[in-house]
Amino acid sequence: MGIEARVKALPGHQISVQQQQLMRVDGLLPSKVMRPEDADEAAEGLRLCDLVPAAVIVWGGGTQIRLGSVPGRYDIAFSTEGMARLLEYEPADLTCRVEAGMRLTDLEATLAAQGQRLPLDPPHPQRATVGGMIAANANGLGRARYGTVRDWVIGIAVAYPSGKVARAGGKVVKNVAGYDLMKLHIGALGTLGVVAEVNFKVQARPEAQATVLGHFDAALPAIGVATGLAHQYLAPSAAILLDRHVLWACGLTADWRWTLALKLEGYAREVDAARELAVRSVREAGGRVEGQDIPAAFWNAARDWSAPAEEVVLLRAVTPLLRLPALVAAIPGDAQTLSQPASGIVDLRVPPASAAIALERLRGAAAGEGQVVVMSAPGSVKPALDVWGPPPPGFPIMRALKQALDPSGILNPGRFVGGI
Amino acid sequence: MEPAKLESLLRQLREVVGDRYAFADPYEMRLYQYDASPETALPDIVVIPGTSQEVAQIVKICAGAKVAVTARSAASSLAGGTVPVEHGVVVTFARMDQILEIDIDNLRAVVQPGVVNLALSQALKPHGYYYVPDPSSQGACTIGGNVGTNAGGPHTLLYGVTVNHVTGLEVAMPSGELVQVGGRKAAEATGYDLTGLLVGSEGTMGIVTRVWVKIQPLPPAQKTLMAVYPDVETASNAVSAIVRTGILPAAIEMMDKLSIQAIEAASHAGYPLDAGAVLLLEVDGTPDLAEELGQRMSTVCRENGASEVRVARNEAERQALWKGRKGAFSAMGRLSSDFYVMDGVVPRTKLPDTLAKIDAISARTGYKICNVFHAGDGNLHPLVLFDAFKAGQYEDVLRIGDEILKLCADAGGSVTGEHGIGLEKRENIRYVFSDEDLEVMDRVRRVFDPNRLMNPGKVFPAERLEAAGLEQPTSNPRRRAAAVGAGDEMWV
Numbered sequence: 001m002g003i004e005a006r007v008k009a010l011p012g013h014q015i016s017v018q019q020q021q022l023m024r025v026d027g028l029l030p031s032k033v034m035r036p037e038d039a040d041e042a043a044e045g046l047r048l049c050d051l052v053p054a055a056v057i058v059w060g061g062g063t064q065i066r067l068g069s070v071p072g073r074y075d076i077a078f079s080t081e082g083m084a085r086l087l088e089y090e091p092a093d094l095t096c097r098v099e100a101g102m103r104l105t106d107l108e109a110t111l112a113a114q115g116q117r118l119p120l121d122p123p124h125p126q127r128a129t130v131g132g133m134i135a136a137n138a139n140g141l142g143r144a145r146y147g148t149v150r151d152w153v154i155g156i157a158v159a160y161p162s163g164k165v166a167r168a169g170g171k172v173v174k175n176v177a178g179y180d181l182m183k184l185h186i187g188a189l190g191t192l193g194v195v196a197e198v199n200f201k202v203q204a205r206p207e208a209q210a211t212v213l214g215h216f217d218a219a220l221p222a223i224g225v226a227t228g229l230a231h232q233y234l235a236p237s238a239a240i241l242l243d244r245h246v247l248w249a250c251g252l253t254a255d256w257r258w259t260l261a262l263k264l265e266g267y268a269r270e271v272d273a274a275r276e277l278a279v280r281s282v283r284e285a286g287g288r289v290e291g292q293d294i295p296a297a298f299w300n301a302a303r304d305w306s307a308p309a310e311e312v313v314l315l316r317a318v319t320p321l322l323r324l325p326a327l328v329a330a331i332p333g334d335a336q337t338l339s340q341p342a343s344g345i346v347d348l349r350v351p352p353a354s355a356a357i358a359l360e361r362l363r364g365a366a367a368g369e370g371q372v373v374v375m376s377a378p379g380s381v382k383p384a385l386d387v388w389g390p391p392p393p394g395f396p397i398m399r400a401l402k403q404a405l406d407p408s409g410i411l412n413p414g415r416f417v418g419g420i
Numbered sequence: 421m422e423p424a425k426l427e428s429l430l431r432q433l434r435e436v437v438g439d440r441y442a443f444a445d446p447y448e449m450r451l452y453q454y455d456a457s458p459e460t461a462l463p464d465i466v467v468i469p470g471t472s473q474e475v476a477q478i479v480k481i482c483a484g485a486k487v488a489v490t491a492r493s494a495a496s497s498l499a500g501g502t503v504p505v506e507h508g509v510v511v512t513f514a515r516m517d518q519i520l521e522i523d524i525d526n527l528r529a530v531v532q533p534g535v536v537n538l539a540l541s542q543a544l545k546p547h548g549y550y551y552v553p554d555p556s557s558q559g560a561c562t563i564g565g566n567v568g569t570n571a572g573g574p575h576t577l578l579y580g581v582t583v584n585h586v587t588g589l590e591v592a593m594p595s596g597e598l599v600q601v602g603g604r605k606a607a608e609a610t611g612y613d614l615t616g617l618l619v620g621s622e623g624t625m626g627i628v629t630r631v632w633v634k635i636q637p638l639p640p641a642q643k644t645l646m647a648v649y650p651d652v653e654t655a656s657n658a659v660s661a662i663v664r665t666g667i668l669p670a671a672i673e674m675m676d677k678l679s680i681q682a683i684e685a686a687s688h689a690g691y692p693l694d695a696g697a698v699l700l701l702e703v704d705g706t707p708d709l710a711e712e713l714g715q716r717m718s719t720v721c722r723e724n725g726a727s728e729v730r731v732a733r734n735e736a737e738r739q740a741l742w743k744g745r746k747g748a749f750s751a752m753g754r755l756s757s758d759f760y761v762m763d764g765v766v767p768r769t770k771l772p773d774t775l776a777k778i779d780a781i782s783a784r785t786g787y788k789i790c791n792v793f794h795a796g797d798g799n800l801h802p803l804v805l806f807d808a809f810k811a812g813q814y815e816d817v818l819r820i821g822d823e824i825l826k827l828c829a830d831a832g833g834s835v836t837g838e839h840g841i842g843l844e845k846r847e848n849i850r851y852v853f854s855d856e857d858l859e860v861m862d863r864v865r866r867v868f869d870p871n872r873l874m875n876p877g878k879v880f881p882a883e884r885l886e887a888a889g890l891e892q893p894t895s896n897p898r899r900r901a902a903a904v905g906a907g908d909e910m911w912v
Contacts, residue, residue: 090767090769091664092660092663092664092768092769093767093768093769093798094663094768095767115666137608143607147580147584148608150583150584150613150616151580151584158860160860164856164859164860165856166854166856166857166859166860166861167853167854167857168853168857168860168861170832170833170834170852171767171832171833172765172766172767172797172798172832172833172834172837173797173798174572174576174581174765174794174797174798174799174834174837174838175765175833175834175836175837176569176570176581176620176834176836176837176838176839176840176841177834177835177836177841177845177849177852177853178841178849178852178853178857178858178861178879179617179620179621179861179864179865179879180570180583180616180617180619180620180621181617181860181861181864182616183583183613183615183616183617183619184612184613184616184617184864186613186616187608187612187613188612192612203668204663204666204667204668205666207666230527231524231527231637232637233637233638233639233640233706234706235637267705267709267712267713269705269706269708269709269712270705270706270709273706273708273709318603318606318607318608319606320526320528320605320606321525321526321527322525322526343607344606344607345607369604369605369606370606371606371609371610373610388610388611389610391611392601392609392610392611393599393600393601394599394600394601394611394614395611397593397599397614397867397868398611398612398614400867401612401864401867403867404863404864404866404867405860405863405864416611417610417611418611
């Protein structure tokens with residue numbers, strides 16, 4: 001029996017043409033959908049796929065599914081929508097355990113009812129799932145203050161192609177028993193196993209919140225303000241620099257070329273002091289402070305702007321803070337940008353036709369001390385782009401890890417760094 | 421090791437580091453046979469490299485000779501993580517103790533593994549910054565050791581443990597290669613997060629030779645207060661009450677009655693001798709905010725059963741309160757010639773129940789048990805007091821420790837919060853992980869170290885190593901007659 005016939009013989013749901021189109025990845029279509037109901041079923045499903053071997057692409061909400069190189073093969077769409085339960089939540093412990101298919105807004109609502117939150121804000125939380133956030137290491141705008149996914153995941157259960165479910169970490173916030181395999185799966189794009197359950201630590205919602213907008217003629221003084229504030233104890237929880245087009249896309253308008261948006265969060269007294277500091281910093285750098293009320297929708301739109309999308313070439317550059325000016329100088333004139341200067345991150349949307357040149361220029365400017373990744377690109381240009389850039393140091397170990405945990409190479413084949 | 425092999429290995433290592441820095445004299449090596457656990461084992465050779473390249477060469481030579489390599493710095497761990505249980509070569513970092521770069525602009529510092537934790541924060545202080553993780557042993561323990569165990573400390577409650585503050589590593593791999601992984605100066609790198617995996621891997625995947633850490637601005641002000649309770653249960657409930665208000669203190673520490681008595685006898689921190697439990701709480705903030713949060717916490721403490729709340733009015737009073745806590749372990753010598761320290765974790769809400777059960781164990785067995793611990797994150801450090809010269813007591817105490825760890829695991833916690841599995845808890849790891857869990861971890865380990873030469877005999881249960889067809893430890897660790905006693909070298 002050939003692979004096609006064996007894929008057909010796998011359990012799971014046949015797929016309608018319409019569904020097939022919805023679960024398309026970089027032009028490839030799945031033959032079948034599997035929808036496990038829990039971790040053990042997920043592991044059993046993977047074991048059967050491994051026997052074929054059938055190529056599996058894991059689907060959560062699909063908000064980050066564009067991330068990665070064009071798949072080498074795609075047989076099974078492995079959906080986590082059947083695994084979306086809240087398993088444990090003890091507000092007084094500031095911890096919870098959930099299944100990977102849970103939508104972020106559902107988790108958010110559960111936590112908010114107890115005055116708590118997970119301070120991670122990846123794009124499109126109404127669709128994005130916990131598992132997808134982990135696989136894509138999808139972080140929002142609050143990373144300079146609150147850290148990233150790796151700082152909030154304290155335990156994990158993963159289904160492997162061996163058919164086994166294995167856990168790491170646990171339910172407590174401080175725990176060094178065994179290896180920290182959570183780190184291995186965060187940002188691994190599902191290439192090492194399917195994350196089935198996740199334990200998080202959570203925090204109390206901040207007492208107060210405020211936004212300060214500063215408008216600038218040039219990017220560098222605004223970057224100076226953002227990186228300067230990152231050195232302060234009263235650092236903003238988010239500091240983003242938007243060009244005029246992106247500001248407009250986020251629902252605001254200004255006559256200035258650049259706008260620095262600062263989100264201030266914390267105890268009421270802290271936010272008052274932070275606001276004062278932020279306003280002073282913007283003014284001292286020659287920026288104009290805007291007094292108008294900022295609609296909450298602005299921050300949501302800014303958060304969603306950096307989501308991969310099929311029709312858009314989205315690039316993300318990450319550099320040390322000091323290298324930001326060099327990077328900004330390399331931004332092509334036809335790009336739209338939203339950056340997080342305090343984290344050394346610049347997100348750009350560029351026209352497909354100039355993507356390759358933009359990528360090369362930015363990689364040159366990052367000069368070995370940073371990286372530029374293609375977060376998404378239309379099928380017409382993606383195959384020509386080097387999505388991840390050169391393999392990072394330690395790549396032979398990464399490849400060996402893949403070999404050890406997914407020996408048949410069924411998980412998201414070809415999509416990760418260095419062709420993993 | 422056979423004399424001829426030993427001689428040849430010693431000669432090769434001396435070619436790398438120089439005659440002075442590689443030695444095999446049993447008398448000279450005695451210093452390197454233990455850590456703060458009761459276990460000891462003598463290495464065959466001790467090497468003190470001066471550079472990353474030398475470490476890589478040492479690892480390569482040992483791999484070629486199929487000899488075990490164990491990295492060791494200050495050896496303040498409680499779990500035997502640096503005890504060379506299979507002998508071989510101990511690599512120690514006394515000469516690799518330089519802060520290589522303080523990069524304020526990028527909010528990073530680059531250090532060698534032998535840098536003492538506190539030395540880094542002291543070097544950063546004039547600039548207005550610090551390195552956050554602060555194990556109680558921070559005056560002695562090193563950043564390299566902190567990376568090995570993913571060390572914590574009192575202030576990790578708010579700011580996270582070592583792994584949350586390390587962005588990149590240079591590692592001497594078992595192949596002898598020197599590899600730099602992680603984001604180093606940038607926020608992140610592409611590929612799997614090997615940095616995150618290596619932190620806390622207890623030297624079983626490679627030897628860290630350089631560390632990139634995040635630094636952050638010092639808080640402008642801190643407010644420290646001490647709250648006195650009739651018993652540990654009331655104090656534990658007060659901790660939960662504080663957390664419910666939405667205030668997250670930078671540190672919440674608890675000491676029980678026995679500990680208070682020992683601490684007062686040793687350091688006169690000002691803890692009331694008749695108290696059943698004392699909480700030490702600290703908040704960070706701007707001066708106004710710290711003041712306000714201090715007030716709010718005082719109120720919550722009083723409303724939840726505190727008979728007295730004392731707020732440090734100045735830095736000297738703050739230091740005095742902390743001095744008692746940080747010196748708690750050396751103070752235990754006032755109560756007992758020997759003690760055995762555990763490092764278990766329970767969910768915060770399970771603290772009262774767990775402490776009551778530990779109390780019951782004490783009552784049943786007749787051994788006194790003190791509790792000094794990180795209450796905010798549920799990281800317990802029960803100390804079982806005993807006399808090593810009385811027959812059978814040491815064995816009793818090991819059994820009690822085992823029972824306490826089982827209790828923590830059954831409460832949904834962990835068998836180690838900050839010291840690692842090491843040698844001592846490699847059987848206890850089964851309380852929290854199944855065979856399947858350990859099998860995946862072992863597979864990951866073998867990717868780095870297929871011949872099981874990096875700090876062998878650690879982390880995994882002995883039986884699991886045997887089942888995998890791997891060589892058993894060549895000797896049972898010789899238990900020291902007296903477990904580490906009231907020395908100054910103990911902290912948690």
